[in-house]
Amino acid sequence: MHNNVTIESWCGEGCSRNIFVSKTESLDRDKLEEYQLAKFRNMLGSILETNLFYRKKLETVGLRNPADIQTLSDYRQIPFTTKDQLSADQSAFPPYGTNLTFVPSEYIRVHQTSGTTGAPLRWLDDAESWTWWGRCWTSVYHAAGVTSNDRIFFAFSFGPFIGFWSAHEGASQVGALSIPGGGMSSLQRVQAICSNKITVLVCTPTYALHLGEVAQSEGINIVDSDVRVTIHAGEPGASLPSTKKQIETIWGAQCYDHTGATEVGAWGFECEFQAGVHLNEGEFICEVIDPETGDPAEEGELVITNLGRIGMPIIRYRSGDQVRLKTGVCPCGRQFHRLDSGIIGRIDDILIVRGVNIYPSAIENVLRSFPQIIEFAVDVHRQGALDEVEVRLEINELEESPGQIVEEVKKTCRQNLGVRVDVKVVGLGQLPRFELKSRRFTDHRINK
Numbered sequence: 001m002h003n004n005v006t007i008e009s010w011c012g013e014g015c016s017r018n019i020f021v022s023k024t025e026s027l028d029r030d031k032l033e034e035y036q037l038a039k040f041r042n043m044l045g046s047i048l049e050t051n052l053f054y055r056k057k058l059e060t061v062g063l064r065n066p067a068d069i070q071t072l073s074d075y076r077q078i079p080f081t082t083k084d085q086l087s088a089d090q091s092a093f094p095p096y097g098t099n100l101t102f103v104p105s106e107y108i109r110v111h112q113t114s115g116t117t118g119a120p121l122r123w124l125d126d127a128e129s130w131t132w133w134g135r136c137w138t139s140v141y142h143a144a145g146v147t148s149n150d151r152i153f154f155a156f157s158f159g160p161f162i163g164f165w166s167a168h169e170g171a172s173q174v175g176a177l178s179i180p181g182g183g184m185s186s187l188q189r190v191q192a193i194c195s196n197k198i199t200v201l202v203c204t205p206t207y208a209l210h211l212g213e214v215a216q217s218e219g220i221n222i223v224d225s226d227v228r229v230t231i232h233a234g235e236p237g238a239s240l241p242s243t244k245k246q247i248e249t250i251w252g253a254q255c256y257d258h259t260g261a262t263e264v265g266a267w268g269f270e271c272e273f274q275a276g277v278h279l280n281e282g283e284f285i286c287e288v289i290d291p292e293t294g295d296p297a298e299e300g301e302l303v304i305t306n307l308g309r310i311g312m313p314i315i316r317y318r319s320g321d322q323v324r325l326k327t328g329v330c331p332c333g334r335q336f337h338r339l340d341s342g343i344i345g346r347i348d349d350i351l352i353v354r355g356v357n358i359y360p361s362a363i364e365n366v367l368r369s370f371p372q373i374i375e376f377a378v379d380v381h382r383q384g385a386l387d388e389v390e391v392r393l394e395i396n397e398l399e400e401s402p403g404q405i406v407e408e409v410k411k412t413c414r415q416n417l418g419v420r421v422d423v424k425v426v427g428l429g430q431l432p433r434f435e436l437k438s439r440r441f442t443d444h445r446i447n448k
Contacts, residue, residue, distance in 0.1 A: 020142035020143075020145075021142075021332065021333050021334055022139075022142075022282065024282035025139075025282060025333075025334040025335065025336055026333060026334070026335060027335055028335060029335065032281060032282075032335065032336075033072060035282070036281065036285050036307065037069060037070070037071070037072070037075065039307040039308075040069060040075065040285065040305065040307060041066040041067070041069055042066075043307065043310050043313060044058075044063075044066035044069065045066050046101050046310050047101055047310065047313060048063075048064065048065070048066070050101050050102070051098075051099060051100065051101040051313070052098040052099075052100075053089055053097065053098040053099035053100075054099065054313065054315060057078075057079055057081070057315075058078065058315075060079060061077050061078060061079065063077075063078065075285070075316075076287075076316075078315060078316050079316070080294070080303065080316050080317070080318050081314060081315055081316055081317045081318065082317075082318050083121070083263075083318075083320065086099065086121055086263065087119055087121060090121060090122060091119075095122055096110075096122055096124055096312075099312055099313070100124065100311070100312060101310050101311050101312070101313070102126060102311050106126045106311065107124040107125060107126050107311060107312075108125065108126060108127055108130060109124065109125045109130055109165075110122055110123070110124050110125075110160075111123050111125075111160050111161065111162035111165065111262055112160045112161075112262065113261070113262045113263060114161060114262075114437055120160075121262065121263055123162070123262050123263050123312055124311065124312050125309070125311065125312070126311040128308075128310070128311070129308065129309040129310065129311050129312070130169065131169075132265075132283070132308035132309060133162075133166040133169055133170075133265060133266065133309075134166065134169035134170045134172065134173045135170075135173065135283070135308070136166075136170070136260075136265050136266035136267070136280060136283050136308075137166055137167055137169065137170020137171070137173070137266050138170050138173050138174055139266075139269055139280050139282075139283075140167075140170065140231065140256075140258045140266060140269040141170060141171070141174045141176070141231075142174075143256070143269045143270060143271040143272070143278065143332070144200075144229050144231055144254075144256045144269070144270070144271075144272070145229065145272060146174060146176060146200055146229060146231075147174065147175075147176070148174060148175030148176055149176075149199075150174075150176045150177070150199045150200050150229075151176065151177045151179060151196060151197060151198050151199050151200065151226075152167075152171050152176050152177065152178050152179065152198070152199075152200040152201075152202060153179045153181055153189070153192065153193050153196065153198040153200070153201050153202065154167060154168060154178065154179070154180050154181050154182075154202050154203070155181045155189050155193075155201060155202065155203035155207060155208075155211065155435075156181060156182070156203055156204075156207070156435055157181075157182045157183065157435065158180065158182045161262070162262045163233050163234060163260065163262075164202060166260075166266060167202050167231075167233075168180070170266075176200070179192065179196050179198065186210060186211055186214045186433075187214055187218060189211060190211055190214055190215045190218070190220055190222065191220070193211075193222070193225060193227065194220065194222070194225050197225075197226040198225070198226060198227055199226050199227060199228050199229065200227070200228070200229045200230070200231065201227050201229070201230045201231070201251065201253070202230075202231045202232075203230075203232065203435075204232060204233065204234040204235055204237075204434070204435070204437065204438070205232040205234075205235060205237030205238045205243055205244075205247060205255075206235060206237060206433075206434045206438040207434065207435050208230055208232060208247050208250070208251065208255075209243075209246060209247060209250065210433050210434075212247075212250035212251065213374060213375075215250075222250065222251060222252070223250070223251065223252040224252065225251075225252070227251050227252070227253045228253050228254065229253055229254055229256065230247055230248075230251055230253050230254070230255050230256065231256045231258055232247075232255065232256070232257060232258065233257075233258040233259065233260060234437050235437055235438055236257075236342055236343045236344070236345065236361045237361075237364060237368075238255055238256065238257035238258075238270075238342070239257040239270075239277060239341050239342025239343070240341075240361055240364055240365040240368065241365060242364075242365045242366070242367075242368035242369040243364060243365065243368045244257075245368075246368055246371065249371070254272070256269070256270045256274075257269075257270045257277055257342050258270070259277055259321075259339075259342060259343055261319065263314055263317070264284075264304050264306055264314050264317060264319065265283065265284065265306045265308075265309060265314075266280070267279065267280050267283070267284045267286070267304055267306075268280060268339065268342070270342075271330060271332040271334065272332065273330060273331045273332050275326075275330055275331060275332075275338065276326045276330075276338030276339055276340050276341070276342070277338055277339045277342040277343075278330065278334055278336045278337075278338050279336050279337050279338065279339065280336065281336045281337065282307075282336075283306065283307050283308055284304050284305060284306055284307060285304070285305040285307065286302065286303070286304055286337065287302070287303040287304075287316075288300050288301070288302060288303070288323060288324075288325045289301050289303055289318075291318075291347055297325075298324065298325050299322075299323070299324040299325070300322070300323070301318055301319065301320065301321065301322065301323075301347055302319045302321045302322075302323045302339075302343075303316055303317060303318055303319065304316075304317050304319055305317065320346055320347050320348060321343045321344075321345075321346065321347070322343070322344040322345050322346070322347050322350075322359070323339045323342075323343055323344060324339060324340040324341065324344060325337060325338075325339065325340070326338040326339060326340040343361075344359055344361060345359030345360060345361045345362075349441070351380055351389075351441070351443060353380060353387045353389055353419050354386070354387050354419060356417070356418045356419050358417055358419065360378070360440070360441040362416070362417060363378055363391075363413070363417065363441070364376075364440070366409070366412050366413055366416050366417065367391070367393075367409065369412070370405060370408070370409065371396075372395050372396045372399045372402075372405050373393050373394070373395060373396075373405070373409075374394040374395065374396055374428065375393075375394040375431045375433070376391060376392065376393050376394070376431065376440060377391075377392045377431050377432075377440050377441075377442075378390070378391050378392075378440060378441045378442070379392075379441075379442050379443075379444060380441075380442070380443045380444060380445060381444050381445065382444075382445045387445070388422060389413075389419060389420075389421040389422065390421070390422045390423075390424065391409065391413075391421050391422065391423045391424070392424050392425075392426050392431065393405070393406070393409070393423060393424070393425050393426065394425075394426060394427070394428050394429070394430065394431055395425055397428060402425050405425075406423045406424075406425060409421070409423050410423050
């Protein structure tokens with residue numbers, strides 16, 4: 001059962017151009033839940049028959065037939081899946097584990113997670129699920145107003161990370177012209193964006209800022225380039241107001257956040273109204289739970305089931321992402337629930353400093369509010385019985401009063417975050433740059 005719906009053109013009040021909203025995106029909540037459950041039951045037949053990992057998990061709650069799932073209450077009796085469980089399964093049954101519904105010859109692609117929170121997970125896709133990946137990305141593109149008339153540049157090297165391979169597949173389904181940026185230096189990528197009259201840039205938010213830094217140092221005017229849309233994934237920056245504003249200022253384009261994961265799929269996107277990240281509920285069942293109790297919550301951990309990846313599925317997966325649910329119809333006309341401010345942060349990444357809980361994204365939002373800051377790094381140390389936060393900054397060499405910036409950063413961190421920070425200025429180019437996921441935050445304490 002596929003989401004082969006007709007895409008309709010619809011323009012909401014205040015919209016500057018047509019927004020593409022599918023029939024599924026327009027379903028009221030009751031109809032949407034019926035649709036989701038029907039797709040889920042359709043998956044379960046094959047999974048219960050041949051997928052050893054999930055057959056064992058589902059049988060623990062007496063689930064042996066797809067017809068046992070008639071309501072969302074039935075669905076919520078299914079045990080959660082965790083990354084640790086998946087990692088243990090792949091370690092015990094290398095290289096891909098037992099979460100496979102088909103024989104090995106059915107699969108055509110393998111990708112892996114970044115490994116930033118443990119050993120990388122390897123994930124397989126068959127031809128049908130790879131088409132599904134592309135379909136999820138078409139929702140990302142349609143929401144950003146991308147069409148077959150656009151030229152999309154993928155500013156990254158094509159490695160085992162799935163994000164931009166799937167973005168490339170989605171671009172093909174939209175019918176847009178794709179220009180890969182693999183094997184290029186940052187300067188070559190900037191030049192390729194200008195010479196090819198690129199209209200859509202796809203990369204991490206960090207790398208979009210770095211490309212702007214390179215363009216400025218080379219005297220290349222990208223504000224007046226043809227780029228009108230930038231789409232970002234891999235880290236939460238594109239939903240942070242300060243980071244989003246910097247990207248839009250540098251590129252003279254509208255910045256869109258996109259959320260997803262290798263083992264899950266491309267599950268979220270922003271529309272032109274920028275009123276939160278839409279959950280792609282036509283292709284995923286999404287919940288928000290209290291991470292301690294597992295009970296439903298308005299703010300907590302995102303739990304996801306994908307509905308089009310039968311060959312290597314994810315069912316009630318605890319993503320580890322801290323989110324805040326936002327309900328109600330978006331001005332764009334989509335009925336899908338949204339996440340206020342996108343992903344707030346990784347639950348495991350929260351910094352507890354002198355009793356204050358701080359997400360790295362909150363620190364980034366403060367620092368990116370200063371356009372004079374080129375790059376930054378944050379280190380947390382324990383000095384005796386006290387926690388100390390050190391912020392290192394690269395400041396634009398044209399800034400005449402770096403000392404004043406330091407004092408303003410200290411003051412703003414104290415006001416917005418509730419902690420005192422030590423701020424130091426370092427020379428330009430001393431801090432690392434990142435093409436994919438950035439690693440700007442380091443906690444050096446033994447016991448967090």
